[in-house]
Amino acid sequence: MLRTTLTLIVTTLVLFGILYPLSIWAIGQLLPHQANGKPLYINGELRGFENIAQAFTSAPYFWSRPSDVDYNGADTGGSNFGPSNQAFHEQVKGRIAFLLEQHPEKKASDIPVDLVTSSGSGLDPHISLQAAIFQLERVAKARGISENTLMEMLERHTQGALLGLFGPKETIHVLKLNIELDQKYPLTNP
The missing domain is CATH 1.20.5 (Single alpha-helices involved in coiled-coils or other helix-helix interfaces)
Structure with a gap:
């Protein structure tokens, strides 16, 4: 036995x-590009990964969704806090306060949910179109470009829902958008 x-x-x-x-x-x-996060190279330089969110925190960039794993591709996962969890509420309140500090012209009710909650993996590389529009004024001002020009760029980067069914109807890949911003409107003092 x-x-x-x-x-x-x-x-x-x-x-x-x-x-x-x-x-x-x-x-x-x-399928190395799929299994390894789909690396994005610009002029031979690794700029990030298509399937893994990147941390952007300065004013001239669009910010990704919050990450409960600090954008670490080797450690995916959400917080596992339920909607009634007090720690989750405090976390969201802190994120709302930070966003309102960075966008004083906005109200808490203007903030899209994907800017204050992380995805299930903590690595979602997309934000909703509404989340990008929320950040539009800050990025335009920091880059010294018009909001209309930036809105046209957002429209070019807008993608539909997965198979037309899953997720937000309109999403934007944050890294690709920020790469185009750097290419077309480079920062003089990064």
């Missing part, structure tokens, strides 16, 4: 602890 139990434990450990993870990794390497 003991031998059968140990054989089962070792077999299970080898199958699910070694062979299965290695096979999934090998399959992922056949």
